Amino acid sequence: MHSEVTDLSLIERTNIASMTAMTAFWFFCVGASLGSFLNVVVYRLPRGMTLVRKKSSCPSCDQPIEMRDNIPIFGWLKLHGRCRNCGWHIPIRYPLVELAVAAQFVILFFVELISGGTNLPVRQPDFYAGVVWTVWYLKYPDLIQLYFFHCLLLYLSLALLLLAVDRQFPPRRLITLGVLAGLVWLAIEPQLHPTLGLSRWNMPQRSPQRWAAIWSGLLGMASGAGMGTVLGMVIPETKAGTTQSALIGIFSLSGLYLGPSTVISVTVLALMVHLCAGAMVAPRLSHLSLAMSLVVGIHIQILAWRHLAAIPFWPSHAQPWQRHTEILAVVVVVVTLIRQRILDARLAK
Numbered sequence: 001m002h003s004e005v006t007d008l009s010l011i012e013r014t015n016i017a018s019m020t021a022m023t024a025f026w027f028f029c030v031g032a033s034l035g036s037f038l039n040v041v042v043y044r045l046p047r048g049m050t051l052v053r054k055k056s057s058c059p060s061c062d063q064p065i066e067m068r069d070n071i072p073i074f075g076w077l078k079l080h081g082r083c084r085n086c087g088w089h090i091p092i093r094y095p096l097v098e099l100a101v102a103a104q105f106v107i108l109f110f111v112e113l114i115s116g117g118t119n120l121p122v123r124q125p126d127f128y129a130g131v132v133w134t135v136w137y138l139k140y141p142d143l144i145q146l147y148f149f150h151c152l153l154l155y156l157s158l159a160l161l162l163l164a165v166d167r168q169f170p171p172r173r174l175i176t177l178g179v180l181a182g183l184v185w186l187a188i189e190p191q192l193h194p195t196l197g198l199s200r201w202n203m204p205q206r207s208p209q210r211w212a213a214i215w216s217g218l219l220g221m222a223s224g225a226g227m228g229t230v231l232g233m234v235i236p237e238t239k240a241g242t243t244q245s246a247l248i249g250i251f252s253l254s255g256l257y258l259g260p261s262t263v264i265s266v267t268v269l270a271l272m273v274h275l276c277a278g279a280m281v282a283p284r285l286s287h288l289s290l291a292m293s294l295v296v297g298i299h300i301q302i303l304a305w306r307h308l309a310a311i312p313f314w315p316s317h318a319q320p321w322q323r324h325t326e327i328l329a330v331v332v333v334v335v336t337l338i339r340q341r342i343l344d345a346r347l348a349k
């Protein structure tokens, strides 16, 4: 149904392909730089240090990092993971975080932005998709905002997860910023919750729609916080204070940014990932496997939102709310039983 213009010559096609590649690379660079900033945030916020005024410096010898070494990912590779001044081993986590954010930006660029929003529920995908219309002509302002809105959610989730890895509580400044940004942005652009079904062509009265979007965000945040609390109590290894706080924080933000109708779906996805891959997490981080699964679950939710909602019985905006609770109850029982079997098997060894 949606597609780019089809009757193009080879040269035109090559042009568009190279334009797409260059734009994707630009998004990759932006993502990598924001990933680099994320490393700074996660290191400095809990230490009460300033985020912008101080230049990047080596945590070991405190020498400022030279401009030529401060290029995300490549700087680390060029230095073979060591500080130029003191030879300190720069943890591989730094380039990995930069790569992760860059990958988030690029994957969402292809799946959500230049696809014309084919991953989104309710919202009609744009007929003329592709990089020329969506990025260079900014033909669909709601889509580009949805893209950055979702990037922000993924970015904040990753920040809370990394802080939990360092056994830090979610900093109040970060949570406040995430919540305020979400609510204000929703008030300005109510279509950021696509499940509300607000049409971008027919918005005679913006004010009720703004309130509907804010309410949807608050409701999502509350249900997310509730779900995070319940899961934190049910799953024993998340007991550590920082782990549970991270779980509640990430769940609340996910509910706020994606809406209340996604909370159960994200929970089911997170539990499924946790069940399949939870045992693969290194023992040092096993207490965080649910929070990690949750971050993966949020990614799947955004990338496959429309397809998930099309599955019969999948808890989504298309289902009555009673069905959500039924599905959740079944999932919780199944997960608990399987986990009990795994734990029993481990004890028996």
Ligand SMILES: [Zn+2]
Residues within 6 Å of the ligand: 058, 059, 060, 061, 062, 063, 083, 084, 085, 086, 087, 088
């Ligand atoms: Zn150093």
